[in-house]
Amino acid sequence: MAKIYYDKDADLGIIRKKKVAIVGYGSQGHAHALNLKDSGVDVRVGLHSSSKSIAKAKAAGLEVSPVAEASAWADVIMVLIPDTSQAKIYNEAIASNLSAGKTLMFAHGFNIRFKTIEPRADVDVSMVAPKGPGHRVRETFEANGGVPALIAVHQNASGKAKELALSYAAGLGATRAGVLETTFAEETETDLFGEQAVLCGGASELVKAGFQTLVDAGYQPEIAYFECLHELKLIVDLMYRGGLNYMRYSVSDTAEYGDYVSGPRVINPETRATMKKILAEIQDGTFAKNWIEENATGRKSFEGTRQKERDQKLEVVGAELRSMMPFLDPVTIKPGD
Ligand code: NDP
Ligand code: MG
Numbered sequence: 001m002a003k004i005y006y007d008k009d010a011d012l013g014i015i016r017k018k019k020v021a022i023v024g025y026g027s028q029g030h031a032h033a034l035n036l037k038d039s040g041v042d043v044r045v046g047l048h049s050s051s052k053s054i055a056k057a058k059a060a061g062l063e064v065s066p067v068a069e070a071s072a073w074a075d076v077i078m079v080l081i082p083d084t085s086q087a088k089i090y091n092e093a094i095a096s097n098l099s100a101g102k103t104l105m106f107a108h109g110f111n112i113r114f115k116t117i118e119p120r121a122d123v124d125v126s127m128v129a130p131k132g133p134g135h136r137v138r139e140t141f142e143a144n145g146g147v148p149a150l151i152a153v154h155q156n157a158s159g160k161a162k163e164l165a166l167s168y169a170a171g172l173g174a175t176r177a178g179v180l181e182t183t184f185a186e187e188t189e190t191d192l193f194g195e196q197a198v199l200c201g202g203a204s205e206l207v208k209a210g211f212q213t214l215v216d217a218g219y220q221p222e223i224a225y226f227e228c229l230h231e232l233k234l235i236v237d238l239m240y241r242g243g244l245n246y247m248r249y250s251v252s253d254t255a256e257y258g259d260y261v262s263g264p265r266v267i268n269p270e271t272r273a274t275m276k277k278i279l280a281e282i283q284d285g286t287f288a289k290n291w292i293e294e295n296a297t298g299r300k301s302f303e304g305t306r307q308k309e310r311d312q313k314l315e316v317v318g319a320e321l322r323s324m325m326p327f328l329d330p331v332t333i334k335p336g337d
């Protein structure tokens with residue numbers, strides 16, 4: 001069994017004695033800055049001068065400085081800007097303000113794992129990676145809960161990198177839920193695999209393929225939407241509470257029989273072999289190389305696919321149906337979002 005750390009295993013006093021710069025004020029950035037501040041930590045937010053987030057961070061009562069200044073001031077620098085921008089900002093504004101004894105932190109191992117950031121040897125490098133979206137990290141903290149997190153140490157110059165990471169995780173509220181120890185490699189590779197094969201890529205294509213199959217066969221798109229997308233949440237909620245066993249206990253025996261006979265035909269040996277290939281391309285750096293290159297060359301293919309996906313029939317039908325269900329708190333993504 002993995003070792004799991006809780007409040008009693010962490011010393012909040014360690015991070016309370018440090019000056020912490022949170023670089024970026026987006027999904028994770030706002031949650032880390034505000035949770036740490038509420039935990040009694042001396043926090044400053046680092047943002048570029050034209051950042052749209054400056055006003056938001058100031059309105060929340062936080063001190064804001066340029067990234068270089070915040071990094072020079074801080075003992076602990078947590079990098080919370082998009083993964084593909086981190087190396088550039090690190091080189092421009094953080095690296096020269098890292099001195100012996102400081103701690104550089106991440107919420108995802110991408111840039112360390114794929115060596116786009118290679119910090120000097122006399123600093124600690126660690127990770128606190130919440131296993132949930134930033135807004136949940138803030139909301140659950142405010143409700144006296146927490147989102148679980150992974151911690152990892154890449155460089156331990158001080159000999160105390162893990163204690164500090166645990167203390168940071170406590171300030172974030174993560175030790176209320178449970179903190180697991182991992183490595184930068186394991187966190188990065190499993191995170192990328194999960195989002196590609198199952199959570200984002202796998203689930204999206206499964207929904208699209210199911211919807212398309214029904215619509216092509218002449219069924220009403222609205223029914224196909226409810227069947228293949230809307231109902232998925234109800235099924236996942238059952239899995240979330242009680243695993244596949246509870247889902248299968250709750251659905252009809254007919255649905256359970258269909259699950260057993262048809263599931264393995266959808267996710268078949270070929271799909272499993274493809275999953276292995278996807279994992280291998282994550283491990284050997286092919287995926288990272290392609291994604292970094294896509295960003296460096298203007299994201300044409302990414303933006304093109306994004307537009308096509310946003311305009312598909314499933315989305316048009318779904319937006320209409322969701323607008324009739326205000327209790328869902330429907331959200332519409334507009335161009336530019
Ligand atoms: P966001 O996209 O929400 O970060 C946005 C912030 O970064 C804004 O303050 C934005 O400034 C700033 N920013 C964007 N681009 C640049 C740039 N080129 N230079 C300087 N600042 C920039 O990031 P996330 O919170 O999603 O991700 C941060 C880290 O956390 C990543 O390593 C990610 O993998 C990790 N993570 C994210 C999770 C999530 O819930 N999203 C979950 C777990 C880990 P501006 O205001 O000007 O736009
Ligand atoms: Mg991820």
Ligand code: MG
């Ligand atoms: Mg049914």
